[in-house]
Amino acid sequence: MASAADHAALRSELEAFLYEEAEMLDNWQLMEWTALFTEDAIYRAPALDDPSRDPANSVFLINDDLPRIQSRARQLLGETAWAENPRSMTRRLITNVRVVAVEGDTIRATANFLIQRSRMERIVTYVGQYRYKLVRAGTGFKFAERIVILAQDTLRSQGVMSIIV
């Protein structure tokens, strides 16, 4: 059993990791960002009305494995991701970081996010919760699962979600 002090130390370590990740995304260091994932990682955003569904039998907003994560990053960095050329200006607030469970080298954690995206005289926000499965990697962590649960009932007011959320 991990002690409360261990949990607090782990949370603090996780916060530092997640803040670095947010900084990378805000700075469009997307290839560096893809290196934060394990080989068998998944990056998903389930449908807004029910995040508990099985992606094998329902449509998600995002359901990426590592090759798709890498393709997404390459596309966004290329010139022909027209929706992000010119690029959005973003700032991400990552808060409420909680360690949910620790099993050996595997950590389950959650965090809340608020992302403001500004582009071509329009400002939109994306709000929600990340649900992570992380594994220890060297001195840091890697994402085995990075699940985005948006706290929005539709994307009508945002239009699209062309950035990495």
Added chain:
Amino acid sequence: MDTLTPQRRHSVDSLFVEDPQVGVFRFSPKVYCDPDLFRDEQKRIFDRCWLYAGHESELAKPGDFLTRRVGGRPLLMVRGADNRIRLFHNACRHRGAMVCRERSGNARAFTCFYHYWSYANDGRLIAVPEAESYGPGFDQSTMGLYPVRFESYRGWIFVNFSRDSMGLIEYLAEARDLLDMILDQDEDGSVILPGAHEYSMRANWKMLMENTVDIYHLNSTHSRFMRDYLPHVLGLKTPDPRTANDGAMSPRGLGNGHAVIEYKKFSGVADEAKRKAWQAKFGVERANQMLDYTRTLVLFPNTLFIEQRRVIRTTFPLAPDQSEITGFPLMPAVDDPEVRKQRLDIYLSFLGPAGFATPDDNEVMELIQKNCAGLPEDAMIDCSRGMTSAHPKPQDEAQMRAFWRQWRETMGAA
């Protein structure tokens, strides 16, 4: 009814230039931004045409219901205890509040919380608190939820807010045969899967009707999909646009503004057993067409089906420059899990607010919209590709011209 004059016909016709001799079809950008045309569209198109509202598979069991805004109207679609599907205005007969505020579920009755009037799942008004205060002119048996005119074709539910418009089958015209060709492939029927994409664009709804059947833009607007995702994730060759669709039938109008384009499947070769079975069932030519090509269907005014990606897509205007878009995944009811996974991958990689294509479509449509109102008075949008060809290609624009001719007719008719 609105009043119509010969001047009005002329004013709609004057938005278009059409000259088949030299192959020119153009229209004024006002069609995308003029507020008077927008108001007329509500009356002449969305109040009179058949609009896709939902699918019977979404209401599988007695009591299953869903609420959805269709043509600007909040609707309640419900399968009654008697197993019949009915559509209603989601409005209490007392003061008009919405009686159901859930998106979907199963219920025996719907109660308006304002004064607790209750309606059975067949629409009958079954409870009115303190009903003794009403006089003899209050007949509860005539106070059920307002029904909405609807008809189904092979599970697709369409509504019509006019009592005197033609029936659905007549309205679908030749599009019915194309729908059959598409739906016959789901030998055990089709189902809508959960997770519809609900998003929007700051552009006119008609642009989506054109964009969805625009093959010409694939290699430019969707360059990142064609040149990164296709080769580097799927391991497929980026097709040469000039020859990619050889053998496909020409895009064509199907009557009443409906249209179809056909193009080669990107990937996947049908197994020979299936081909033989389908050839016996549908005829050799039709079976091969079903198996080797794929189609996108325009159902005038605002519904699209992209067969390759298995999406029923609708768009409804909120304003001339603001449109809601919804994508419903329609899959075979019985599917091999591995094939289902492929279908979902094909769907999601391209489509949706976070897909590798949809955001770029939105971007270009919004760029058009930003220009519309400010262009010179005589500015025209060009829609002439393939007009002088006896055999237009999928990457031409005959399918869009079919849509526009119907729009012109509907908006200008006396």
